[in-house]
Amino acid sequence: MLKLDKVSKTYKTGDKALHNACFEVPAGQVVGLIGPSGAGKSTLIRCINRLVEPTQGSITLGDTELTGLNRRELRRARRRIGMIFQEYALVERLTVMENVLSGRLGYVPAWRSYLRKFSADDIAQAFSLLDRVGLADHYNKRADALSGGQRQRVGIARALEQNPELLLVDEPTASLDPKTSRQIMRLIRTACQERNLPAIINIHDVMLAQQFSDRIIGLKAGEIVFDGAPDALTDEVLTTIYGDEDWTQLRGDNAEQSTDPETPAVDLAEGV
Numbered sequence: 001m002l003k004l005d006k007v008s009k010t011y012k013t014g015d016k017a018l019h020n021a022c023f024e025v026p027a028g029q030v031v032g033l034i035g036p037s038g039a040g041k042s043t044l045i046r047c048i049n050r051l052v053e054p055t056q057g058s059i060t061l062g063d064t065e066l067t068g069l070n071r072r073e074l075r076r077a078r079r080r081i082g083m084i085f086q087e088y089a090l091v092e093r094l095t096v097m098e099n100v101l102s103g104r105l106g107y108v109p110a111w112r113s114y115l116r117k118f119s120a121d122d123i124a125q126a127f128s129l130l131d132r133v134g135l136a137d138h139y140n141k142r143a144d145a146l147s148g149g150q151r152q153r154v155g156i157a158r159a160l161e162q163n164p165e166l167l168l169v170d171e172p173t174a175s176l177d178p179k180t181s182r183q184i185m186r187l188i189r190t191a192c193q194e195r196n197l198p199a200i201i202n203i204h205d206v207m208l209a210q211q212f213s214d215r216i217i218g219l220k221a222g223e224i225v226f227d228g229a230p231d232a233l234t235d236e237v238l239t240t241i242y243g244d245e246d247w248t249q250l251r252g253d254n255a256e257q258s259t260d261p262e263t264p265a266v267d268l269a270e271g272v
């Protein structure tokens with residue numbers, strides 16, 4: 001369980017990026033975090049693992065108050081939080097397997113991580129995760145030889161290799177085509193369901209968020225203006241968050257893409 005209590009962030013520039021954010025995310029829940037550009041989505045995600053220091057409020061993961069930790073304790077706590085990034089953040093010249101194993105680096109002693117020595121269990125788990133994200137045959141390829149969708153799957157496997165208690169996902173599909181985006185979102189959601197893992201996904205595409213989240217949190221100018229079920233995200237609510245748009249047409253376009261016959265209805269679902 002993740003809990004945010006009155007979390008605010010004002011940058012040194014005076015930008016009030018987040019104001020009094022309060023919510024809890026129970027185990028296994030996938031939260032889609034939406035809102036216009038500059039609403040504070042990245043700030044909120046980064047406050048949770050303290051890549052950005054909140055100005056006020058408390059953030060608790062399980063029994064640990066993340067906001068109260070010193071640097072060393074924070075390093076240890078970050079092992080419990082898997083991150084998935086828009087630009088994948090892979091080490092391009094390393095193999096797929098080495099990238100996945102790097103998810104364990106926070107766990108192995110410094111000398112072993114320097115020599116990149118991993119236990120047999122870590123390696124077996126990495127193989128199993130690569131199999132589950134559909135990349136078992138690619139384990140020995142260099143990361144820079146992969147497509148965007150494949151890279152993001154490596155990013156997902158690396159985050160899961162950490163055995164995290166929470167996933168923070170920052171615009172995972174922003175660099176991907178619509179079909180690959182849906183596959184990646186399905187993969188993240190299924191992985192969370194199987195592991196009872198909570199996740200917060202910062203996502204620009206409202207329709208994808210609605211399709212693959214258990215809950216939506218809508219931010220506008222640093223304030224939470226919506227927190228509810230994906231079905232409750234009516235055109236009126238969307239207009240509150242984003243301003244006027246032709247939501248009916250946007251939904252129509254998306255429905256066409258979702259029924260794209262080339263997109264298997266359950267692709268990867270069993271494999272994750």
Ligand SMILES: Nc1ncnc2c1ncn2[C@@H]1O[C@H](COP(=O)(O)OP(=O)(O)OP(=O)(O)O)[C@@H](O)[C@H]1O
Nearest residue numbers: 011013015017035036037038039040041042043044
């Ligand atoms: N390092 C920073 N220093 C000063 N202001 C910042 C910094 N990072 C973000 N901001 C400001 O905080 C506000 C929220 O930004 P943030 O990046 O969190 O929004 P966002 O919803 O993630 O936007 P986007 O969808 O465009 O990535 C904006 O006004 C932004 O200009």
